[in-house]
Amino acid sequence: MAAAPGTRPGVPEEAKPARRYCLQADFAGLQTAIEARGWGDGLPVIPPTENLVERMLERSPYAREHVLGIMEPVQGIVTVEKVAANAVMAGCVAEYFPVVLAAVRAVLQPQFHVGSGACTTGGAAPVVIVSGSLAEILGINSRTACFGGNIKANATIGRALRLSMRNLGGAKPDGMEKSTLAWPGKISMCFAENEARSPWEPFRVDRGFAKESTTVSVVAARGLYPLTEGVQNTGLGVLETVAAGMRMVGAPIYYQGKVPVVVNFSPEHANEIARAGFTKQGVRNYLFEHCRLPAGVLRDRGYYTAGCWPQGIDENDDAAMVPIVSTPDHLWIVVAGGDGRHSAWMPAWNVCQGATEAVVTD
Amino acid sequence: MEKLGTPAVSVITTAFETAGRARARVLGCERHPQIAMAHPLASRTTAEIAQIADQLVDRIAAALTQEL
Numbered sequence: 255m256a257a258a259p260g261t262r263p264g265v266p267e268e269a270k271p272a273r274r275y276c277l278q279a280d281f282a283g284l285q286t287a288i289e290a291r292g293w294g295d296g297l298p299v300i301p302p303t304e305n306l307v308e309r310m311l312e313r314s315p316y317a318r319e320h321v322l323g324i325m326e327p328v329q330g331i332v333t334v335e336k337v338a339a340n341a342v343m344a345g346c347v348a349e350y351f352p353v354v355l356a357a358v359r360a361v362l363q364p365q366f367h368v369g370s371g372a373c374t375t376g377g378a379a380p381v382v383i384v385s386g387s388l389a390e391i392l393g394i395n396s397r398t399a400c401f402g403g404n405i406k407a408n409a410t411i412g413r414a415l416r417l418s419m420r421n422l423g424g425a426k427p428d429g430m431e432k433s434t435l436a437w438p439g440k441i442s443m444c445f446a447e448n449e450a451r452s453p454w455e456p457f458r459v460d461r462g463f464a465k466e467s468t469t470v471s472v473v474a475a476r477g478l479y480p481l482t483e484g485v486q487n488t489g490l491g492v493l494e495t496v497a498a499g500m501r502m503v504g505a506p507i508y509y510q511g512k513v514p515v516v517v518n519f520s521p522e523h524a525n526e527i528a529r530a531g532f533t534k535q536g537v538r539n540y541l542f543e544h545c546r547l548p549a550g551v552l553r554d555r556g557y558y559t560a561g562c563w564p565q566g567i568d569e570n571d572d573a574a575m576v577p578i579v580s581t582p583d584h585l586w587i588v589v590a591g592g593d594g595r596h597s598a599w600m601p602a603w604n605v606c607q608g609a610t611e612a613v614v615t616d
Numbered sequence: 617m618e619k620l621g622t623p624a625v626s627v628i629t630t631a632f633e634t635a636g637r638a639r640a641r642v643l644g645c646e647r648h649p650q651i652a653m654a655h656p657l658a659s660r661t662t663a664e665i666a667q668i669a670d671q672l673v674d675r676i677a678a679a680l681t682q683e684l
Contacts, residue, residue: 328642373635430635
């Protein structure tokens, strides 16, 4: 069993076993009972019976009573056992559990601001990005339709995180969940890096982890914005279109730029860009320089407040160009997807700086 | 702030009443005073905000000086 990660001051390292409920009903009756208690997300769930939760726990590197942290906004105590119950409900097989635990540990990092993201009108949802060899072993899709949730590992790992956030953090509709609209990421959004077709170093290396590791990065994203470029056949041409697509009035990121923006290139786009001589850092620098909008266009719109732009931007100068993020490092460059000429960007919301955890298996 | 000895009151819009009460309960301040104004806030003009503030100021003062 792995050495359990320490908790923060004031958070106990162990907690009592989760409460048991005795529900006697057929499958449909159990769905009704679970839904009535507010434990579901609207879709059918696998009833978290003791034997199924035990099977999940067998794959845990930590003891069942270990406390991973406190889930805001209602400050639920997050034990390994409670996460296991939510992973069962989401439909995970036990092999996925270390990845689910890493995702939960990521959102519990303070810079993730999980309570803020769960309660905002902005509708932020956690986007889970898996980077490393475990993704292939577990069948986490990095290729065709990888954002679509139609692969078991993607659908259930993302859902397990969301159910854990919802059931342990307590942000539910008609309560503390205040999204004006939200987006389907609130059900599940998980995909893997398509490392086999990436021309660059793996995403986990960008995040400061060893190449041999498998990591889970999570960011609370405002939404998913597709970027199509099917005519230009040079890397620079693709980048020009991507940057133009990200110069979007109404995207709150231009007022909240101290948080990440995930830019996901399809393999075709990525390889054309790399052939044009761009390293990942080169791509970050290009987008930082070209994803800018004039202060005169942004001011008094969107989420403008005085002082919201990086130092050096004269707020009163209509021609001053406001960058999408405050530094190039906030641009998270990922390669995922199948054949085709469609990339996408996903801006983080408000204060969520994203977080990465290594997957621990034993 | 209340726990640190400084009287406090939350002024929120009606859209956040349920969330505000739930959060106060979680933080162990169930009786923390909360005053709700009509939603929305963000699109109001400065003059409208001043008018709302005038309407609420007596209630805010009362909430800050009441015994919990």
